[in-house]
Amino acid sequence: MKRDAQATRQRIFEAATAEFARYGIAGARIDRIAAASGSNKAMIYTYFGSKDALFNAVGVEWISRNMNDVPVTAHDLPEFAARLFDQYQKYPEMIRLVTWAALERGPEANRIGPVLISYQGKLQAIRQAQEQGVVSDRFSAETLLELILALIRLDPGLTADPADRDEPARRRRAIKEAVARLAQPD
Structure with missing residues (x-):
């Protein structure tokens, strides 16, 4: 039977995404990733x-x-924030991965090359909008x-009713208004 390295890597990636989103870095287990992906530990370490x-x-x-699905629109930051909120609703594992990285790695989580590139591009766009007077400069672009x-x-867990189907739409509107x-x- 011929092996498909790309398909194996994809299965490992999907299993790892679920494992890291659920347990974080420290709690994740390579054995569970291997079992869920139909591979073995050696293959994971090889790849x-x-x-x-x-x-x-x-x-x-x-x-x-x-970055590809939600590019920054500095001239319309409320819409950017709303689209980013939509992305997190569509892919809840993304917010969990970001949260685990922040908890377990602290500021180092943001020092991975693509993360830095993403933030730098967003910051540059916000700075330009601030210089053009389209966005307030009462806060630095970083802040x-x-x-x-x-x-x-x-986390809406304290105030939101899990059965309320309108809650995400209300949160989206509130985020847009706040941004x-x-x-x-001024």
């Missing part, structure tokens, strides 16, 4: 080198998807982006 490198590969893929990301990541107020020039 990815280490559990940390596998987590990085998963993170880079999700960040790349996010404004951090505030937008924090709003999107807020509009943050970004509105």
Whole structure:
């Protein structure tokens, strides 16, 4: 039976995404990833080198998807925030991966090449919009982006009724309004 290396890597990647999203870096187990992907530990280490490198590969893929699917629109930051919120709703594992990385790696989580490139591009676009007077400069571009990301990541668990189907739409509107107020020039 002929092996398909690309299909194997994809199965490992999908199993790793689910494992890391559920358990984080420290709690993830290569044995479970191997079992879920129909491969073995040796194959995972051959393709990815280490559990940390596998987590990085998963993170880079999700960040790349996010960069491609949700490019920054600095002249319309509220819509950018809303589209990013939609992305997190569509792919809940993304927010869990980001949260685990922040919890377990701290600031180092943002120092992976594609993460830096993504943030730098977004920051540059926000700075340009600030220079043009389209976006408020009361906050630095860095702080404004951090505030937008924090709003999107807020956990509605304390106030939201899980059975309320309208909750995501209300949150989306609230995020857009909050970002509009943050970004509105004086």
